[in-house]
Amino acid sequence: MDVLKIATAGSVDDGKSTLIGRLLFETNSITTDKLEAIMASSKKKGLDYVDLSLLTDGLIAEREQGITIDVAHIYCSTPTRKFIIADTPGHFEYTRNMVTGASNANVSMILVDARNGVVEQTFRHFYISCLLRIPNVVVCVNKMDLVDYDQTRFEEIKAAFMAFAEKVRFAGQEISFIPISSLYGENLVRHSEHMPWYQETPLLSLLEAIPLEQHLSEEPSRFPVQFVVRPKSEEFHDYRAYAGKVASGLLRKGERVVVLPSGQETTIARIEKFGREIEAAQAKESVSVLLQDDVDISRGDMIVPLSQLPQQSRELEATICWMDKKPLRVGSTYLLQHGVNVAKAKVSALSNLIDVVSLENNQQVSELKLNEIADVQLKTAKEFFYDAFADNRANGSFILIDEQTNSTVGVGMIK
Amino acid sequence: MATHNTAFPRELEDEAIYILREVAAQFEKPVLLFSGGKDSITLVRLAQKAFYPARIPFPLLHVDTGHNFEETIRFRDELVEELGLELIVRYVQDSIDQQKVTEETGKYASRNVLQTVTLLDAIEEFGFDACIGGARRDEEKARAKERIFSVRNDFGQWDAKKQRPELFDMLNGKINMGENVRVFPISNWTELDVWNYIREEELAIPSIYYSHERETFERDGQILPYSSFMTVSEDEPVSTRMVRFRTVGDMTCTAAVESTAVAIEDIIAEILSATVSERGARIDDKRSEAAMEKRKQAGYF
Numbered sequence: 001m002d003v004l005k006i007a008t009a010g011s012v013d014d015g016k017s018t019l020i021g022r023l024l025f026e027t028n029s030i031t032t033d034k035l036e037a038i039m040a041s042s043k044k045k046g047l048d049y050v051d052l053s054l055l056t057d058g059l060i061a062e063r064e065q066g067i068t069i070d071v072a073h074i075y076c077s078t079p080t081r082k083f084i085i086a087d088t089p090g091h092f093e094y095t096r097n098m099v100t101g102a103s104n105a106n107v108s109m110i111l112v113d114a115r116n117g118v119v120e121q122t123f124r125h126f127y128i129s130c131l132l133r134i135p136n137v138v139v140c141v142n143k144m145d146l147v148d149y150d151q152t153r154f155e156e157i158k159a160a161f162m163a164f165a166e167k168v169r170f171a172g173q174e175i176s177f178i179p180i181s182s183l184y185g186e187n188l189v190r191h192s193e194h195m196p197w198y199q200e201t202p203l204l205s206l207l208e209a210i211p212l213e214q215h216l217s218e219e220p221s222r223f224p225v226q227f228v229v230r231p232k233s234e235e236f237h238d239y240r241a242y243a244g245k246v247a248s249g250l251l252r253k254g255e256r257v258v259v260l261p262s263g264q265e266t267t268i269a270r271i272e273k274f275g276r277e278i279e280a281a282q283a284k285e286s287v288s289v290l291l292q293d294d295v296d297i298s299r300g301d302m303i304v305p306l307s308q309l310p311q312q313s314r315e316l317e318a319t320i321c322w323m324d325k326k327p328l329r330v331g332s333t334y335l336l337q338h339g340v341n342v343a344k345a346k347v348s349a350l351s352n353l354i355d356v357v358s359l360e361n362n363q364q365v366s367e368l369k370l371n372e373i374a375d376v377q378l379k380t381a382k383e384f385f386y387d388a389f390a391d392n393r394a395n396g397s398f399i400l401i402d403e404q405t406n407s408t409v410g411v412g413m414i415k
Numbered sequence: 416m417a418t419h420n421t422a423f424p425r426e427l428e429d430e431a432i433y434i435l436r437e438v439a440a441q442f443e444k445p446v447l448l449f450s451g452g453k454d455s456i457t458l459v460r461l462a463q464k465a466f467y468p469a470r471i472p473f474p475l476l477h478v479d480t481g482h483n484f485e486e487t488i489r490f491r492d493e494l495v496e497e498l499g500l501e502l503i504v505r506y507v508q509d510s511i512d513q514q515k516v517t518e519e520t521g522k523y524a525s526r527n528v529l530q531t532v533t534l535l536d537a538i539e540e541f542g543f544d545a546c547i548g549g550a551r552r553d554e555e556k557a558r559a560k561e562r563i564f565s566v567r568n569d570f571g572q573w574d575a576k577k578q579r580p581e582l583f584d585m586l587n588g589k590i591n592m593g594e595n596v597r598v599f600p601i602s603n604w605t606e607l608d609v610w611n612y613i614r615e616e617e618l619a620i621p622s623i624y625y626s627h628e629r630e631t632f633e634r635d636g637q638i639l640p641y642s643s644f645m646t647v648s649e650d651e652p653v654s655t656r657m658v659r660f661r662t663v664g665d666m667t668c669t670a671a672v673e674s675t676a677v678a679i680e681d682i683i684a685e686i687l688s689a690t691v692s693e694r695g696a697r698i699d700d701k702r703s704e705a706a707m708e709k710r711k712q713a714g715y716f
Contacts, residue, residue: 001421001422001423001424002424002426003424003426003427031689031692033692034692055556059710060574061575069498069576070560070575070576070578071560072552072556072559072560073552073553073559073602073603074550074553074559075553075603075605077421077605077607078595079421082421082424082605082608086601096580097580099580099582100580100581100582103581103583104584111602178606184611203456226433226436226437226440227436227439227440227466229466229467229468229472230467230469231468231469233468233470234467235468236468239468240458241463244436245429245432245433245584273464274463274464275468284426284430286427286428286429286430286431286432286433286436286465288467299440321582333658335589337585337587339585340437340585342439393583394583397582397583397585398585399580399582399585399587401589402588405591406587406589406590407579407587408580408581408582408587410581411580411582411583
């Protein structure tokens with residue numbers, strides 16, 4: 001069975017938690033003891049309804065403040081698909097956590113309150129979905145029951161959303177709209193009787209039908225070496241394999257490849273999974289690769305097909321989302337981690353600070369503060385082998401690490 | 416729970432193997448926390464696969480509360496023997512004898528909380544910088560918030576509000592002196608995923624997961640295993656029941672379920688129709704709504 005990763009964002013007021021609670025309920029993924037526990041907590045808080053957000057707001061501070069601070073992962077499944085929902089905070093000050101939760105998503109689910117329409121947070125969430133090149137966006141216009149299931153209101157919101165979306169969406173990104181009421185379960189699993197004008201599929205069927213990223217296997221193959229397997233046992237005396245996860249593309253036995261950075265050419269002799277030989281490995285598969293020739297390879301090196309080389313450079317240009325209280329400044333150095341490859345990097349220029357709501361660009365940027373997004377130029381201490389993020393999500397992103405605190409302070413999407 | 420059965424999503428195995436290889440590559444002294452339960456058994460299989468045909472490049476650590484099911488200990492020793500693994504055992508009893516912790520008293524006394532101290536001492540003793548654990552995000556709502564590489568300070572504490580961003584599949588294992596990382600390779604698995612994996616991989620598990628006769632008593636609506644470690648009051652009659660366990664924890668805080676499951680398929684069928692979650696049978700979680708978060712702040716795994 002396959003796995004679909006969904007990112008949602010918003011605050012408790014837009015009904016996001018109720019929607020997730022509903023999805024869990026409809027897929028029979030919530031057990032009575034968990035339900036009883038939140039019923040008891042709701043009562044203790046003096047509420048006259050069951051607050052389903054208590055299911056996802058797992059931290060004491062979140063329950064105190066009634067907001068989502070950090071990503072929660074929630075799981076449910078139907079007979080055909082497993083869903084991993086990253087429930088992310090929508091508040092500006094937790095943008096970095098939103099980015100964290102959304103970075104692995106196949107689908108971005110954006111909630112809009114039908115009464116309030118498109119708000120600042122909607123724009124921010126959509127902008128980040130585009131920045132991370134999430135291929136599918138599902139806009140759930142929620143609380144339709146509070147606007148009398150009015151089609152005109154739904155169309156207004158759709159138009160307002162698209163007016164913004166057309167300015168930032170990328171080619172091939174699918175955007176769908178669904179009018180729902182998560183409180184009453186309208187258009188979640190079955191068609192709503194109150195909205196006969198909506199003829200498209202209900203939410204759950206839509207999520208079941210979203211195609212997974214087939215293009216990942218069509219992209220050029222990239223195999224970053226994670227670990228060198230050398231058993232040094234009698235039985236496997238001369239065994240030497242390169243373990244890693246295929247970042248993109250299809251890795252085939254018998255293929256002519258180049259090892260970067262050495263540039264040595266060789267052939268893939270064998271691909272293994274737990275000793276079992278396979279003919280080809282596709283994107284996201286963890287395998288061991290054995291090569292025809294004795295080549296000097298260590299962690300961080302990359303095996304690529306001779307016919308499809310990545311870019312190779314010590315200078316990178318990227319869009320960065322900053323995630324640390326201490327701002328990024330021109331001239332500062334960080335550790336840059338691209339996949340499993342790490343080297344020092346120095347910020348050489350900063351430009352195009354973007355306001356993700358007004359879409360205004362500020363060219364005069366002296367520093368990048370927490371949650372801000374801008375373009376950056378970096379010089380690195382060694383060569384990296386990368387693709388533009390727009391062409392290859394897996395081989396086009398990196399993180400920056402502060403050498404003093406060791407914390408992850410920024411994420412970059414290579415241009 | 417879901418009313419349908421499914422195949423195990425192999426993508427989860429690829430992800431877990433990737434995480435284990437990152438641990439071996441990024442840390443000096445990793446260790447795999449092994450309880451003898453199904454999740455840690457799954458971790459051992461994943462580690463075998465990640466490094467095959469080489470040996471698993473880290474030892475197992477079992478923090479023994481002294482209140483174990485003997486079936487689990489026997490199983491542990493057989494597995495270690497069969498796979499040629501290195502096993503380290505540290506005892507909560509030693510921490511009690513050294514007066515580092517005080518044994519709880521009363522009806523609900525358990526050593527579950529005490530094991531944190533023994534674990535932190537073992538981390539310090541061996542200088543472990545990464546502890547691999549079988550916790551899953553679907554188990555409990557504080558765990559749902561945890562990263563795959565979760566940094567702990569030199570007191571072993573988790574600071575939920577200051578978690579490192581974790582982006583795409585890039586894992587940052589850089590830490591300062593004294594800190595360590597808790598690593599959760601099966602974060603994204605559910606209880607059902609684990610059971611489907613055990614079925615498909617034909618993994619052996621301790622016999623207490625299957626239905627068996629056991630002396631039990633009822634307390635607060637739950638069936639508890641009777642043992643000499645338990646304080647049982649007069650109005651809690653002990654009787655023999657056909658039961659099995661959904662989790663393997665300390666005997667004093669792990670409840671049984673009545674069951675006739677004799678094969679993995681039966682267990683899976685039971686989980687599919689169960690209305691109570693796995694941790695619903697863990698008395699240690701029932702202490703308060705924030706029980707897990709508070710224990711994690713204190714260094715619990």
